[in-house]
Amino acid sequence: MAPKKLNEYERKRLENIRRNDEMMASLKLQSMATRLSAASIKRQRSAPKPKRISPKKKPKNDNLVVVRRSLRTRGILPDSEGLDNDLVESPAKSPNSQTPPSKPSIPKMGPLSMSQAFLDEGSDRALIETILSIGKKSELGVDLGAETDGVRVCKEENLGVLRNSIKKEENEVGGSFSLYSMTLNPENVARVVQDRIMTLRFFPCSNSRIVVAGSKGGDVGFWNLDHQMEEEDGVYRYHTHSGPISGISIHRHCLSKVFTCCYDGYIRSMDVEKEIFDLIYSSDNTIYSFSQRSDDMKCLYFGEGRGDLNIWDERTGNCATQWTLHEDRINSIDFSSENPNIMATSSSDSTACIWDLRSIDADKPKPLKTVSHKRAVYSAYFSPSGKFLATTSFDDTVRVLSGDNFEETSWIPHNNQTGRWISPFKAIWGWDDSHIFIGNMKRGVDVISPAQRKTIFTLQSPHISAIPCRFDTHPYNVGMLAGATGGGQVYMWTGS
DNA sequence: ATTCCAGTTACACAC
DNA sequence: GTGTGTCCACTGGAAT
Numbered sequence: 431m432a433p434k435k436l437n438e439y440e441r442k443r444l445e446n447i448r449r450n451d452e453m454m455a456s457l458k459l460q461s462m463a464t465r466l467s468a469a470s471i472k473r474q475r476s477a478p479k480p481k482r483i484s485p486k487k488k489p490k491n492d493n494l495v496v497v498r499r500s501l502r503t504r505g506i507l508p509d510s511e512g513l514d515n516d517l518v519e520s521p522a523k524s525p526n527s528q529t530p531p532s533k534p535s536i537p538k539m540g541p542l543s544m545s546q547a548f549l550d551e552g553s554d555r556a557l558i559e560t561i562l563s564i565g566k567k568s569e570l571g572v573d574l575g576a577e578t579d580g581v582r583v584c585k586e587e588n589l590g591v592l593r594n595s596i597k598k599e600e601n602e603v604g605g606s607f608s609l610y611s612m613t614l615n616p617e618n619v620a621r622v623v624q625d626r627i628m629t630l631r632f633f634p635c636s637n638s639r640i641v642v643a644g645s646k647g648g649d650v651g652f653w654n655l656d657h658q659m660e661e662e663d664g665v666y667r668y669h670t671h672s673g674p675i676s677g678i679s680i681h682r683h684c685l686s687k688v689f690t691c692c693y694d695g696y697i698r699s700m701d702v703e704k705e706i707f708d709l710i711y712s713s714d715n716t717i718y719s720f721s722q723r724s725d726d727m728k729c730l731y732f733g734e735g736r737g738d739l740n741i742w743d744e745r746t747g748n749c750a751t752q753w754t755l756h757e758d759r760i761n762s763i764d765f766s767s768e769n770p771n772i773m774a775t776s777s778s779d780s781t782a783c784i785w786d787l788r789s790i791d792a793d794k795p796k797p798l799k800t801v802s803h804k805r806a807v808y809s810a811y812f813s814p815s816g817k818f819l820a821t822t823s824f825d826d827t828v829r830v831l832s833g834d835n836f837e838e839t840s841w842i843p844h845n846n847q848t849g850r851w852i853s854p855f856k857a858i859w860g861w862d863d864s865h866i867f868i869g870n871m872k873r874g875v876d877v878i879s880p881a882q883r884k885t886i887f888t889l890q891s892p893h894i895s896a897i898p899c900r901f902d903t904h905p906y907n908v909g910m911l912a913g914a915t916g917g918g919q920v921y922m923w924t925g926s
Numbered sequence: 927a928t929t930c931c932a933g934t935t936a937c938a939c940a941c
Numbered sequence: 942g943t944g945t946g947t948c949c950a951c952t953g954g955a956a957t
Contacts, residue, residue: 625947626937646949674949693949716949778951806951824951849935850950871935896937917937 541706542698547668549649557652557666561702564638565686607908609865609877612925614891619921622651622665627900627914628853631678635685636906641922643914644675644690650700653920670698670707677720681727682905691720691732697742711742711749721763723770733760737777755783755795762809762856768816772798775810782810782821784836799836801829808846809856813863818880820866822846822857828868830880840883845871852916853899861908869898875913875923894921 548554623645633640639655648671657664673693680688688700690707697711697720715735722730730742737756740749756777766772776782783797790796801810805824812819819831827841846855848871857868857878866878867889875889875898889911898913898921909925 624938847935848950850933851936851947854950915937 541704541708542670544668544700544702544705544707547670547707549667549669550665552662554666556657556662557654558702558705560638560640560654561633561686564633564635564640565684565702607861607925609887609889609925612889612909612911612923614889614893614921614923616893618655618924619893619919620653620663620665621918622653622914622920623647623649623667623918625649625918626674626851626853626916627918627920628674628676629678630900630902630912630914630920631680632902632904632910632912633685634680634682634905639904639907639910639922641902641912641920642678642680642688643918643920644671644678645918646674648672648675648692648694650675650678650688650690651918655922668707670700671696676716676718677732679720679722679730681722682724684727689720689722689730691717691730693717695734697730697732710744710747716759718759719761719763719775721765723765724767725770731763731773733763733775735759737779739763739775753790753792753795755785755790755797756781758806761807761854762811764811766812766816767814768812772812772816774812774819776807776821778806780805780807780823780825782807782819784810784819799831801831801839803827803829806854808854809858811856811858813859813880814861815863818859818863820857820859820880822855822868824854828857828866828878830866830883832880840880842878842883842885844868844876844878844885847871848897848899852897855899856901858901858903860903860911867901867903867911869901869913871897873897875901875911889923891921895919 544554544558622641622643624647626646627643628646629644631642633642641653641655643651643653645651648669650668650670652666654664654666670690671692671694675690675692677691678688686702688702689697689710690700691697693716695713695715695717696709697717698707699710700707711730713734715738717732717734719733720730721732728744730744732740732742734740736758737754737760739753739755739760741751742749755775756779758777758779760775760777762774762776764774766774771787773785773787774782775785780803782801782803784799785795785797801807801819801821803821803823803825807821807823810819810821817832819836821829821831822844823829824846826843826846828844829839829841832838832840844855844857848854852871855869857866859866860877864879864881866880868876868878870876870888873890873894873896876885877887877889878884879886896915896917896919898915900914902912904910904912907924909923911923911925913921913923915921
């Protein structure tokens with residue numbers, strides 16, 4: 431269908447929007463002139479739009495009586511004394527929660543209560559209880575304790591044990607794992623948010639199957655595949671940001687906190703124990719990317735504005751470090767599992783770089799290695815072993831770096847022209863170094879073999895009704911791959 | 927060298 | 942099944 435030219439009305443409307451933006455920018459500039467240089471402001475946040483909240487609002491629940499699923503029926507110990515305390519602690523909030531139909535607005539500052547942000551009818555109690563219960567059990571049965579005093583340090587030996595157990599698992603299952611066993615069952619499809627999914631992440635927990643999706647409109651959707659209430663779908667939505675959510679991070683050793691970052695310049699931390707989305711960082715610049723090191727749950731690494739990388743430290747509550755590593759936005763940040771001091775960034779300046787965090791010169795940062803693409807690079811991810819790096823670019827290639835110093839490069843052609851409405855593809859690694867997954871424009875998932883340097887297989891299914899563009903692998907369930915679309919759906923492949 | 931603009935893309939929803 | 946609105950990405954070429 432031939433695209434229409436804008437008519438007069440639309441053109442005027444866009445013109446108005448642009449003028450408003452400019453006006454906002456100039457107003458903002460005056461008020462911030464002492465703090466910021468004008469050059470650092472690429473684009474101002476627009477005022478919080480009256481969000482188009484789903485008018486339908488879960489009509490499937492005819493009876494408004496909320497049926498709760500008890501902990502017992504889920505085989506979970508009733509260990510939630512702290513929960514009741516928390517509930518009592520915030521009685522002032524409960525009147526709000528009695529009027530859920532009104533659309534939640536995003537407070538500019540400070541924490542946002544989960545009940546205030548909750549978009550669906552019914553209750554999110556089951557989700558909260560589930561996350562609390564999995565958060566309390568660490569993978570190794572080690573109680574990580576409460577979130578105070580920085581006592582909860584991951585003991586190195588525990589980390590080591592964990593790493594070994596993961597590696598062992600991968601090696602064992604890796605042999606028997608077959609791509610061809612991966613299937614998409616119709617019950618493993620859900621609409622998790624209303625609009626385009628920008629980012630998708632599994633809870634890194636071996637005995638749960640929960641994915642978290644961040645949408646373009648600022649919603650965070652949780653999908654618990656193990657929900658046991660027949661009349662519910664296991665999906666819980668919150669409106670926590672006023673712009674596209676560009677990153678989600680859940681640390682392996684702190685499962686009760688879900689960090690989200692957003693184009694609106696805010697970073698929030700969902701604290702299930704306090705039942706809030708806390709505001710932990712705000713900036714006037716866009717935040718495009720977000721990551722945590724496996725060996726440090728106190729720090730957040732994020733890409734802000736045109737090429738800056740910031741490190742936020744929970745202990746001080748602010749950013750001690752800011753480097754300008756790129757000439758344009760940083761689209762991804764990743765750390766080597768082999769050595770978390772080794773970091774990879776990808777950028778719209780058409781490069782991806784590998785850095786050694788121990789030796790970055792703040793004035794003249796020099797990467798260990800630069801990968802030059804012809805167009806913007808959207809991702810640069812280390813393989814599970816840390817021996818390879820895969821980059822994805824708008825120049826229609828996926829490149830794989832290998833060798834002791836990543837000196838060898840091979841490239842695989844792949845159509846990455848996602849256009850305006852689909853989030854750009856980002857090739858991710860499977861559960862070992864042998865497979866790379868990436869979406870394709872024909873509603874499938876291409877599987878690239880780095881060894882064969884080509885696409886060897888495409889996952890397809892009649893249940894896919896849109897292009898899967900963002901993915902995550904379950905870190906413990908080999909064969910479980912989640913794909914997200916521009917329409918808010920998540921597809922969950924399972925394998926063996 | 928910088929800014930502007932048209933054109934591109936897929937999807938949900940209303941009809 | 943068709944038409945319309947989306948609009949925070951990017952490109953290449955035209956205009957400044």
